[in-house]
Amino acid sequence: MKIQPIGQYGKQLTRLGLVNCFLVREEDGYTLIDANLKESDQEILEAATGLPIRRILLTHPHVDHIGSVDALMGRVKGLELIASERSIPILQAPPDLSLRAGEVGPIRGGTPGIASKVTQTVVEEDRVGSLLVIDTPGHIHGHQSFLDERDGTLYSGDQFGSLGNLTITGFMPWWFPMKAFSNREQAKDTATKLLTYPIRRVACGHGKVLEGGTELLQSAIDRALCRD
Structure with missing residues (x-):
């Protein structure tokens, strides 16, 4: 698993050169945004150096x-699991x-489910530590992204991908599902x-972290409009 720093508070953890999850440092420890592929738990725990x-x-x-x-829920005592309410049945x-x-449906993509139960649900404008919750529908119902208000990092999930340029989900290369x-x-x-948000960089679920705010997002929108 490749580990790279993001801004002042984050780490990007990448498996297979393509699949990302993120550790965000808070006063009480780390928030893990997403949990990557199966059998990533040991490497994720090793990446969380010095803090729980x-x-x-x-x-x-x-x-x-x-x-x-x-x-991870089985290995880390007291670990919380937080998601949108719409995500729970999925x-x-x-x-x-x-x-x-x-x-509008159907709901597509691999959704195997989990045995663990969500311990807290969040809605738009909630805060999880330093992370502002933003509803970002388009990739799947209930999708949310998280903005670290300390340094302007948007953890976008699959609202965007960055396999080259920043690209809106639905406009990714033909070979990417x-x-x-x-x-x-x-x-x-x-x-x-x-x-409308004070974004300074975008950290996607797939691809590299890209620096930039309004101009970066507008360029992704413009490319999507050209491909309609």
Whole structure:
């Protein structure tokens, strides 16, 4: 697992050169954003040098973001598991993929569910330590991103990918499956919404961390508009 620092408070943990999760340092220890693939738990724990992991904060329930949740919940006493309320039925094993009123579907992508139970749900404008919760629909129902208000790092989950340029989910390269799972119009609207936040860099679920704020996001929106 490759480990790289992000801003002043974060670490990017990457497996297979492509799948990211993140450790964010808080006063009481680390918040782990997403849990990568299965069998990542030992490397995640080793990356949390000097401080305990206090909570797992999920962007969404796809397999490459929840893979080591159960292993970590079993190994770390008192670990919290935090997610959006909409994610809970999708996190069940087996998952409930039924749609709610007004939703467009189907729900796609690998959603194997987990045995662990969510201990806390969050909604937009909640804060988890230094992280501001932002609803970012488009990739999957219930998707959330998290803005570290101390240094402007947006942990975007799969709202964006950064396999080269910053790219809105649904507009990724043809060979990357994230494109097939997403509601393109909703994801574009979400990207426009994010222009109003004080973002200084974007840390995606897949790809490298990219420095920049409004101009970076606007460039992703412009590329998406050109591909409509």
